[in-house]
Amino acid sequence: MYRGFKQECPSGIVNEETFKKIYAQFFPQGDSSAYAHYVFNAFDHNKNGSINFEDIVMGLSVLSRGTYQERLQWAFNLYDVNGDGLITRDEMLDIVTAIYDMMGRFSEPLTDESTVQDHVNKVFQKMDVNRDGVITMDEFMDTCWKDENISKGLALFDTVL
Numbered sequence: 448m449y450r451g452f453k454q455e456c457p458s459g460i461v462n463e464e465t466f467k468k469i470y471a472q473f474f475p476q477g478d479s480s481a482y483a484h485y486v487f488n489a490f491d492h493n494k495n496g497s498i499n500f501e502d503i504v505m506g507l508s509v510l511s512r513g514t515y516q517e518r519l520q521w522a523f524n525l526y527d528v529n530g531d532g533l534i535t536r537d538e539m540l541d542i543v544t545a546i547y548d549m550m551g552r553f554s555e556p557l558t559d560e561s562t563v564q565d566h567v568n569k570v571f572q573k574m575d576v577n578r579d580g581v582i583t584m585d586e587f588m589d590t591c592w593k594d595e596n597i598s599k600g601l602a603l604f605d606t607v608l
Contacts (some may be wrong), residue, residue, distance in 0.1 A: 448504070452500050452503070456460040459500065461499070461503075462496060462497050463484065464496075466487045469480075474550070474551070477549045477550050481541070481545035482549045485525055485528065487527070488528075489524055490505075490506045492503045492505075506521070516588070519592075520584075522591075523584055523587045526539055526542050526575045526582075528541060532583070533582065533583060534580055535580070539570060539582075540564070540567045542567075542583055543563055543570075574587060574590045575585050576590070585608060
């Protein structure tokens with residue numbers, strides 16, 4: 448991994464634009480730029496606009512070998528775009544839209560704006576337990592712990608790396 452990283456980024460540092468170009472190679476069927484932006488921000492722990500190999504390895508380590516709770520925390524932080532400890536409907540809509548854009552013609556069912564909105568509404572209905580319009584870390588964790596489909600989805604990372 449390190450050799451590949453140094454080949455793509457000889458300086459040892461990746462800015463967001465370079466990260467997006469690399470990320471796009473893995474999702475040629477869609478537009479991954481928006482989702483890559485969110486993933487980049489999740490890896491950029493010190494928020495300096497660049498990531499190094501250690502940042503990437505730490506993020507991948509959590510996703511592939513972290514505890515279930517660590518993986519959920521990582522996912523929550525990805526969705527909590529502004530880092531205020533809450534996931535708003537708009538933040539979730541932005542991430543889900545980015546995921547559908549990235550999947551392109553392979554997303555099923557084929558999506559339009561109302562499909563994405565419906566998906567976000569269903570997730571919010573399930574996770575926003577106290578109906579205050581935001582999802583807290585506790586609500587997110589509790590819902591995910593109880594949902595078998597989410598558990599199976601996170602288990603996919605066990606075999607990826």
